[in-house]
Amino acid sequence: MSTAIQAGASHRIGVQLLLLLLIILFCVFPFYWMVTTSLKTQVLALESPPVWVFEPTFANYTEVLGKDGVGKTLINSLIVAVSTTVLAVLLGCPAAYALARFEFRGKKDLWFWFITNRMVSPIVLALPFFLIVRQVGLLDTHLVLILIYLTFNLPIVIWICTDQFRAVPFDLNEAAMLEGASQWRIFRSICLPLAMPGVAVSAIFSFIFSWNELMYALVLTRNEAKTAPAMAVSFMEGYNLPYGKIMATSTLIVIPVVVFALIASKHLVRGLTMGAVK
């Protein structure tokens, strides 16, 4: 009988193994296809049916980075994503501390407002932002993207950090207050260092969301401040699409995000549901 149970158990493990491999394949295959297509020449990419075994070439990468100026758009993306993240953290951390530690009227409304920001479709803000920015002559600048990305980054940073500040023991605050330390001192020298893991996670989220964003970039930039996703889209014009180049640009865009996302993978759920599910 025990052999029957064992046979049943190993059969179950076998099924599990198969299912897990299927899931991995399903998730990873599009990636595999993106990277391999980026290593094909245009002739090879337009082969019908597609070829699986071929001599890889980096020509697409040298071409998009050299001639097509994708390098500059990647730098634009980097400037925008890093600046907006730094700003969001600088502004968001004190606010998060206040939400975690102080009681005041209107706290509930503030909370509600932050959640709404998570839900609002970017097109709602893209329309008026475009008109305003056009009028003040700031179209196609980094500054505009940095500012508008704060509308979704700031709430995310505040949310994750509030959670983190709450986890810092309250006794520390009281002890420091008895010593006569100001709230700012307590925040800067005691709570903030202890909340650093949360701050780092929120910064990663902020970076990923800004780096991935397309719609605002499409509407608010032209050439000078064009970000990498907007650049990838501009390859899509014309009849004969340069598949290899599009996939090379896509790969360049996706790789940093994937690295960051894997680093923060333990916190993805908390970040994406704004702390409702931990």
Add this chain to the structure above:
Amino acid sequence: MSATTRRSTIIAFLGPSVLTLIIIGIGPLLYAVWTSLHYFNLTKLKQVEFIGVENYATVLSDSAFWDAMGRTFLLLGISLPIQIVLGLCIALLLHQPGLTFLKTITRLSLVLPMATTYAVVGLLGQVMFNLNYGVVNQLFGFIGFDPINWLGDPTNAFITIIFWDIWQWTPFVTLVLLAGLTTVPSEIEEAAKLETKRWTTILRYIQLPYLLPALTAVLILRTADTLKLFDMVFTLTRGGPGASTELISLLIQRVGFRAFDQGLASAQAIILLLVTIVLSQLYIRLLYKEVR
């Protein structure tokens, strides 16, 4: 101590970010309301005039608007149940004991679709679902299907959008539900496993109550994200062929930036915003018992 915190301290901590959000968030919204009450066409800026709620009346009686809303909810109505069923199955699988290493690998690969730039998902869709050069038709060919015109046919294009939505967001549903599963106290789960061998019974009576918050979060966030969905569809189909994949964000973008009717587009956006606010209220009411 909270009562003793001075008002000025609170303002000093909260002021900068609240002020920033007012300037970049509320300000433009008010301007959008103003625009929505005017005839405001980017090509005829000399003729801007106040027309009251006429834009709203147009939107509410405009079949294109309701069609786009309908398509958005159709996408949600088809892909969300699939995502929840698939996600739940995968979460239950990952929750089983054994094969720890492979499960860690699986969990990491689930991160990939979620992290992929939405615009890139659309581009990848164009490459993989191409009629002649696409790998999907090649794979279908192996099992004896004729090539399918995925992106040129209205129904197939919509199916392609559904596919990518499922690819990208099933992992999210999985991870949220998996997080929910880990909140089930292990003693209760162990005890139940001694009582019954049927996983459906355990799911229904033991795990489901603990999964409810996760399911609610998934339901509301997926709804909001589908209403926001733009990048992937824009790069994959641009709303076409015809208007067959034109979701609500794509419609508003087209009206505002390709038909240049900012007044009408703003009215559409404000209506969309109202729907969103109702959703956020639900999210708060159902998920944050105590507003902390």
